[in-house]
Amino acid sequence: xxxxxxxxxxxxxxxxxRSSLTRMLAEAWPELEIVAQARNGREAVExxxxxxxxxxxLDVHMPGLSGVExxxxxxxxxxxxxxxxxxxxxxEAFAQGAxxxxxxxxxxxxxxxxxxxxxxRLVAAQPAPDIDVLLDKLEARLQKKAAPEPLRxxxxxxxxxLRMIPVEExxxxxxDEKYTLIAWRGDDGKAAEALIxxxxxxxxxxxxxxxxxxxxxxxxxxxxxxxxxxxxxNETATIHMKGRSxxxxxSRSYLHHFKQM
Amino acid sequence: MKFTWPTWWITIWARLFLIGFLQLTxxxxxxxxxxxxxxxxxxxxxxxxxxxxxxxxxAALAYSLTTLxxxxxxxxxxxxxxxxxxMIGAGLLFSPWIAMSALYRHISGQAQRQALSFxxxxxxxxxxxxxxxxxxxxxxxxxxxxxxxxxxVRELVDAGSxxxxxxxxxxxxxxxAAVPSLNDTSSTLGQELDLVRAYLEIMHMRMPDxxxxxxxxxxxxxxxxxxxxxxxxLVENAVRHGIxxxxxxxxxxxxxxxxxxxxxxxxxxxxxxxxxxxxxxxASQGLGTGLANLRxxxxxxxxxxxxxxxxxxxPHGFSAELNFPAEAS
Numbered sequence: 001x002x003x004x005x006x007x008x009x010x011x012x013x014x015x016x017x018r019s020s021l022t023r024m025l026a027e028a029w030p031e032l033e034i035v036a037q038a039r040n041g042r043e044a045v046e047x048x049x050x051x052x053x054x055x056x057x058l059d060v061h062m063p064g065l066s067g068v069e070x071x072x073x074x075x076x077x078x079x080x081x082x083x084x085x086x087x088x089x090x091x092e093a094f095a096q097g098a099x100x101x102x103x104x105x106x107x108x109x110x111x112x113x114x115x116x117x118x119x120x121r122l123v124a125a126q127p128a129p130d131i132d133v134l135l136d137k138l139e140a141r142l143q144k145k146a147a148p149e150p151l152r153x154x155x156x157x158x159x160x161x162l163r164m165i166p167v168e169e170x171x172x173x174x175x176d177e178k179y180t181l182i183a184w185r186g187d188d189g190k191a192a193e194a195l196i197x198x199x200x201x202x203x204x205x206x207x208x209x210x211x212x213x214x215x216x217x218x219x220x221x222x223x224x225x226x227x228x229x230x231x232x233x234n235e236t237a238t239i240h241m242k243g244r245s246x247x248x249x250x251s252r253s254y255l256h257h258f259k260q261m
Numbered sequence: 262m263k264f265t266w267p268t269w270w271i272t273i274w275a276r277l278f279l280i281g282f283l284q285l286t287x288x289x290x291x292x293x294x295x296x297x298x299x300x301x302x303x304x305x306x307x308x309x310x311x312x313x314x315x316x317x318x319x320a321a322l323a324y325s326l327t328t329l330x331x332x333x334x335x336x337x338x339x340x341x342x343x344x345x346x347x348m349i350g351a352g353l354l355f356s357p358w359i360a361m362s363a364l365y366r367h368i369s370g371q372a373q374r375q376a377l378s379f380x381x382x383x384x385x386x387x388x389x390x391x392x393x394x395x396x397x398x399x400x401x402x403x404x405x406x407x408x409x410x411x412x413x414v415r416e417l418v419d420a421g422s423x424x425x426x427x428x429x430x431x432x433x434x435x436x437x438a439a440v441p442s443l444n445d446t447s448s449t450l451g452q453e454l455d456l457v458r459a460y461l462e463i464m465h466m467r468m469p470d471x472x473x474x475x476x477x478x479x480x481x482x483x484x485x486x487x488x489x490x491x492x493x494x495l496v497e498n499a500v501r502h503g504i505x506x507x508x509x510x511x512x513x514x515x516x517x518x519x520x521x522x523x524x525x526x527x528x529x530x531x532x533x534x535x536x537x538x539x540x541x542x543x544a545s546q547g548l549g550t551g552l553a554n555l556r557x558x559x560x561x562x563x564x565x566x567x568x569x570x571x572x573x574x575x576p577h578g579f580s581a582e583l584n585f586p587a588e589a590s
Binding site for chain 1: 405407408409411412415432436466469471505507508550556565571572573574584
C-alpha cells in the first residue's frame, strides 16, 4: 500500500447519512480524503474501480446491488467497512464474522475504534484481507433468517391486469399442459378464474399444506371450500365445491384424504 | 253427618291437597336444610326419601283433620282406614317419581343457566382474544426504520438544519400512531392521512432523490371512520417493496374518494412492481405479510364487507385498492 494520503468511498442510498459519515470521519480521521460518494451498490463498484480508494464504507441495505454483493465485487481492491442500521439478524451476523462493521446511527467511539483498526493495517502495509469466505458465511446467516413461509399471494393475469390473489380465496387449482388454472373468489365473492405459468407441482410445494391438498394428479383443492364429497365407482370420488357448479375428481391414490369424512 | 257426593269430593280433595302440601314442604325444606351435607349423602336422595316418608304421617294427619267432628276416631272405621291405606299406597307409588322429575327439571334448569353463563364468559374471552389479535396484527414500528430515521435526524441537528424540528414532528406523529396503544379507537380517514403524510415526509427526507408523493382526498372523506394503520400499511408496503429496492425510485400516489356509500382508497407506486416471474417463484420474499395481516384485520373489522385488490401496473409499479363502507364518525 502507498503511504500517500488515504482515500475513501462512502456508499449509502440516504444522502443525509452519507454527509453524516463524512462529517464524523473528518473528526475521527482528519487526513482521510473522501473521494467518492455512491448511492447504490452498482455505483460503489464502478467508482471503486475508477478511483481506487483505500477504504470503502458500504451501507448493507442498498437498492439494486446490496452492500454485501458490492463488497464481493470490490474484493481485495479496498478495505471494506460495512454500515448497517440496527436489525438483530444483521448485527448478529456481523458479530459472528471478522468483518469490520458500524451500526447506524454511528457512535463516535465505535467509529474511532474501527478507524484505528483500519489504520493499523495500512501502517503494516497489509493488503486488504480476503473477505470472500467471510462474506459467504455472512450471506448464509442473512438468508437463514428469511426462512420460507407458505405462499400468501399468487400473481396471476386476470383479464389484462396482473393481480395478486390471496391464497385463502382460492377454491382449487387445476393444471393444464402448460398453465395452471386458479379458481378463486373475486372481489365481490363471485367465482372467478385466472391462469398462471407456474406448474402445479411447484405451487404445491409453496402452498400451506394444512389447507391445500392434492386430490388428483392435476387438481389441488382448498379443503375449506369443499362442500361435500360423493363416492363414485371403483375407488374414486367427486368433490362438490361451495358455491360452484363444477365438480372435481378424486383419484384412487388420493382417496385416503376423504376416508372417515 | 249426612253423606253427600259433593262433600265427599271436597273431603277427598282436601285430604289429597293436605298430603301434597306436606310433601312439598318436606321437599322444599330439605332443599335448603341442612345447609351442609356429608359427602356421601346426595341431597336429591334425601329429598325423594322425605317425600315418601312423609306420606303416611300426612295421610293420618289429613284424616284426623277432616274427621274432627266425627263421634268415633277415623282409624276405627274400616272404610276410612282402607281409604287412608289406598291414599298412602298411591302417594308412595307416585310422589317419588313426581319429585324426581321435578328435581330433574330443576337440575336441567340449573345446567341451562350455567351453560348460558359459560357461553357469556366464552364470548367475552373470544372478544378479548379478538381485540388482542387485532392489536397484534397492527403494524409494529420497525427498529430498522426507527434507527435509520434517527440517524438522519441527528445529522440534520448536527448540520444546524431548520428541517430538523419539522422532521422530528413527523416522527413523533408517526410513533404516536404506530406504537400500539391499549385504547386504539377507530380513527378517522383525516387522522389516518395525517399519519400517512408524516410517514411519507420522513421517507422523502431520507430519500429526497428517490421518492416523490402526492395525496389527493375529497374533503367529505376526512370524517369517515377508518381502522387505524390501514392506509399506512399500504403506503409502507409501497415504499418497502416498490421504491426502496429501486435505484431510481419513483412516485407514490394516495387518493381517497367516496362513491355510493363506499370509500375507495387507492395507493399506487411507480416502483419496481412485482418483478419478473422467475420459474416457480411467486411473490417475492416477505412481500405480502403486511398486506395479508391487513386483509385479516379488515375481515375481523368489516366481516367481508371490505375488499383489498392488488394489481401490477405497467411498465412497472403496483397499485392497491381498498374498498370499504363509508361510515361518518
